[in-house]
Amino acid sequence: MAPRSAKAASTAGVKNQTLVIDNGAFTIKAGVVASSPTIEDCKVIPNCIAKDSVKKVWVGSQLDQCKDFGEMAFRRPVEKGYLVNWEAERAIWGHSFLAENAVAKCDPHETNLLLTEAPNCPQALQTNTDQIIFEEFEYASYCRTLAPTLNAYNDIPSLFGGPSSGDSSQGPAECLLVVDSGYSHTTVTPLINGHPVQQAIRRLDIGGKFLTNYLKEQLSIRAFYAMDETWIVNEIKEATSFVSDNFSRDLERTWKGGKTDRRSMDPSLLVDYVLPDFESTFRGVVRPYDHTTPKMNSRAPVTSASRDKIVTLGNERFAAPELLFNPSDVGMKEAGLPAVIIESVNALPLGLRPSMFANTIVVGGNALIPGFLERLRREVRELTPSEYDVRIASPEDPIRSTWLGGARLAAQHQNLANILVTRKEYLEHGASWLLRRFATHGP
């Protein structure tokens, strides 16, 4: 890699192991790295403190043991994608990295920290983070960087059918456009040699949370009161949603018809979802659509006699993900993701645009929605001059991709030393110096 301003790499204070934390709003992706990291080294930890219906409190990875998610309430330290509440985050980090049975336990004094943040973060929040890292946790050294940048250190050529670069010793991708669609929002970040082109970064204010909330709303009108069932509805969303390749066609095929011109819906677009009862079943189950079973209906009184609580999903499966492509469907005054990508690329000099369109990757949990990538490819293609090659790919594990890139960077000790700031340097120069340094010396 090519550090922007090579600093005399003082390896004093730089340790042999690095804790890489991709601090997402939904989950923390974290793991300790020494050399040759693999994706299995990455733990996915819920970034929340939750209170269940009997007021028991669960912190971070404790939730992996939780069974009853009925009416679960969540407190998230990362709001709108930014680390806002350090009281809650400190508890979750403490539980994940410091406590007796921590999933990624390591001694801060013996560890470097590579930490991600979302683009366009307010400065006060950045300084809060820097101060907590060095004054509360006391990590030996630290680098704060935009999450999308770390993807440049992954094996990008292989995503586009090129030869795999194999090990992680090679430098960052030269030109890369990273679409990160996570819990809070979707960002588009052009990278040159792993450095962000800041003025071209764009954000669509729709992420997985928005889609889940939209589905909650729809289900509450049509099936059952879901407004307090965030966890359950998120499960339904992840299990059943898809991005339609022809929205109006699919909307027609999932319409019941008018009062006097009943239509039969296309059963291939419908699924039944059996809700957990949190007594004998703890996870929902997707089943093929069966018109003979009685379904939950918010208009009909709940009959205590019905055994299974079953919801049929039709347009609910694709109407929520559609919002990423058409935010105006809910009246939001933002362009859809394909146009946002164009907007970002257009903010670059002409000479860079072809390489960005030809090297676009999608990371973040929403990349897992079936049909997402195909639809994005098609629409970006339609919006782009025909002489440009449009190539959009997604890594096998889009949720842990940012972490893996960071881990690969962390394994290149010399390059890592160039971007880390030691605790000693921080104590010497102070917080505003550090703010400026990370603003100009990112990896």
Add this chain to the structure above:
Amino acid sequence: MSNPLSTNPFCSVPTTTHRPTMPQIELLPTTTNPSVPGWAYVLDRGLDPSRTALAPTTGRRPRTLLPAAAASEQLSTRQQAALTRRLHDLDRDGTGREVEVPAKWKARTGGVVRRILLSEKGWSHHLADEEARIAALAGGAPPPVESGKRRVRSGISSGVGTPGGPVGSGTGAGTGELEEGLTAQEVERLLAVPALSFSAARAGPPGERAARTFCEICGYWGRARCLKCGARVCGLECKEQHDVECRRKFA
């Protein structure tokens, strides 16, 4: 059937003259909905779902400011407030019930760290602070780039030449394309530009295409509008269901 118009779901919508007790409904003209004398029609932009669906994007000009036709779609103040509230709710986290940090992890240290840990500020406070900071900077010193109103918008160009040298070969992930496109100094300068503010990085407005509307009840196209509250429904059946709620709200 008592309603003589009930054979056509679109024409069977009662007006106050027929059934004074029912809330009114307005039909929205689409090309498949010929106007029927005696019925109130909403002036609209002629949204035709089947047509808009065939052209899901706005073509090569993704960026324009507010469409001229938007004026006819002016939302009432009440509708605008409802929309704002709904968008806010859709972006909300959790249920709002306060979840306490377990005592074990309560802050014990002092100084600056304690101030941060015990801060009650949420995102909206921080955003307001940040915008005030940027405004103050812009007022005093020469405006920093990050507070610049909005970036220059250029329509996408199909030109493949640039003063720096020929580009357009850069389709592969291979090396060399960057050198062809920009000089090292140009890259250096590009990367030195500071970050935009949170607000400036937000996606631009949607294109000119008429916003699609959906039935509030079933999610199908919102082909008709409730005269009482403006809600969209697909037809008579969903309208009846809507009326139950609507009456309760606006009684």
